[in-house]
Amino acid sequence: MTSFDPARYLPDDLLARIRERAVVHDRENTFPRDDLDELRATGYLGILVPAELGGAGLSLADASLLQQRLAGAAPATALAVNMHLVWTGVAKVLLDRGIDDLAFVQRGAAAGEVFAFGISEAGNDLVLFGSDTEARPDGEGGYTFTGTKIFTSLSPVWNHLGVHGLDETSPDGPKMVFAFLDRSDEIVTRDDWDTLGMRGTQSRTTELRGAHAPADRVVRRLDPGPQPDPLVFGIFAVFEILLASVYTGIARRALDLAVEAATSRRSKKTGTTYANDPDIRWRIAEMALAYDALPPQLAELASDVDTLTDHGGRWFTLLSGVKYRAVAMAKAVVDDAILVGGGSAYFSRNELSRMYRDVLAGMFHPSDSESAHATAAAAWLGPVAD
Template sequence: MSTPHCLRSSWHAAPANGGRRENGRVNDFDPTAYLPDDLLERIRERAPRHDRENTFPEADLDELRDAGYLAILVPAELGGAGLGLAEASALQQRLAGAAPATALAINMHLVWTGVAKVLSDRGVDALRFVQEGAVAGDVFGFGISEAGNDLVLFGSGTDAAPQADGGYAFTGTKIFTSLAPVWTQLGLHGLDTTSPDGPKMVYAFVPRSEESAGRIVTRDDWDTLGMRGTQSRTTELHCAVAPPERVARRIDPGPNPDPLVFGIFSVFELLLASVYTGIARRALDLAVAAAAKRTSKRTGKPYSQDPDIRWRIAGMALAYDALPPQLDALARDVDGLADHGTRWFSLLSGMKHRAVTAAKTIVDDAVLVAGGSSYFASNELGRLYRDVLAGLFHPSDPESAHSTVATAWLGPLED
């Protein structure tokens, strides 16, 4: 995901009501209240089957919806849990440790509810319908990615055609549409090139309904190396209509200080980093268990007493231990309307990059600690080894992250 060089303090201005409830993670926050151990174990037990059969974990979604998980970021006064991003990050780490694909799929719904929270915290009520929909049971898909579109939030190959009633008809192709079999509202963007004040990037939500049949085509093309349970299929849009009340924002293309851009980028990067941090923790736990269980024929001692294995696990722990505090601090800053000015995007893209690269290295080392058994498809580490690779493809990719950080420290490239 490319990042703008121009950030504005308006992204961090106080809410219109002059204040807000402090809803970052609190000392008495209990993640088991939202993800009980028994629910988590049922989700963990189902994960291998969905990976093996390449199916969407509908039972996971049903149980999470019943538990109120889809509305954890919705304010309590609207019927949600009223949690902040810091708490949601901790929960997503916990969920990812049980079923990475389920966590990644749910992430895309939570991104939109998180964006709604970021906007409302800053006095913008444009996505209240997302919050109300999440409480009512709607599932929000994330329809932003397009093949070859390295502009990501700042441009689109999807056509957004204005309608007489103020709605928009979208025509184009979206890729990596997680929750493809089950979403009820697809949040997406397209480019309006025909309006008098255009061109404009249009952000809106298209409902899945009988009326949209034929206008929205979900390809059955998700047959991937890992993260198979997300069912992030390709979505074709053929004049798919977003009604006027679901048109959230019309903004100029290109780098833009609009709070919606900040909201999408910040929530997407932090929750994505949370999923891969959860994978890293699970791999570390499995490595520790394997070291205690395996015994050296040479020494007769468990591998937990082998200096080389101890060094490797220590390295894994050193890398992992840095991630949760960073996630917590940045999520609290978003929740608390902190102003990092022009550094915001480098901090966010850097967080995602560090979490993904550290998770991959930790899983690699866990496989070495566990030995040859992890090479079998039935082994959980073998699945994590495949799942963690998906992190490399999510925005911001390594090139974009390095470019953004270089710009933050060195200034933009000279013409």
């Protein structure tokens, strides 16, 4: 376990301001620009960038703890920032393995630039291994991208968008192309983010209309399908660990609010607080037992990524598994916290009510329940027999 202190980068007074603003952004369906400005000023966008490049030089395990803490104040802010940290985390994974393909991401993040994640597509359950977006070579090593990306967090503020697309013109067969785009007139962001929860992420639909990435921003050309390439591993590892961190942070905040409610609410029947009610005590104990399992798992897996531990083929079930468990745990904990909080938690002004909506988003992030179970089954049982 790391001795890193998250309060150094996310002090209590900053979190208090972020938590206060979260209510407004949820109600008004707006992006938390003030949160991003304050986080940028503290160097948060560069926490995973090496110190020699102007960042904080933190580990993925450190970032996991920070994201847990940030999610406890504002889940939507944490989830939005997550998508930037995914790319800086991938850059770190590559650099740790002697590959500096994403040095421009690290330099940009250290300077306060925002990188967004433009991979998700409607109906594309291949995710990283396939794409409905056309990647067309420009003849000079660059590509233009035409297609539609969904759930593009940070839509109002990103400077650079990491995307993938399929090049079907290559003489050596179709290639998955990963590249980074700058904002341009060929990228149209729909103002269509009106959702049940995680409203502040403003994860709008993004239309790529021949958006161009020059050769120096094309980072991979890979065969479609599962690949052992470090870029693919980095995206999957950092994405799953940091997602799990956000939902684990939500669970911790829900648990704290449940404890606060139990110790402050009094029963007319017994004259004492609900903290002495055996049913409430059992419920909070159940929440705590579920929550306590996740932080050590996240710390261990993130540390394994940091230290280049080789789990071989087990990596994908370990990573999809921790994300699945974190989301399932967080949803169950928030459900119980609502019950402990009583009828007041049903009002939209109550923080638990917002968390109840926010936590539902976890079910839609890769890896979903079906994918995680399929991955685990394949790891333990092998492929389905013909």
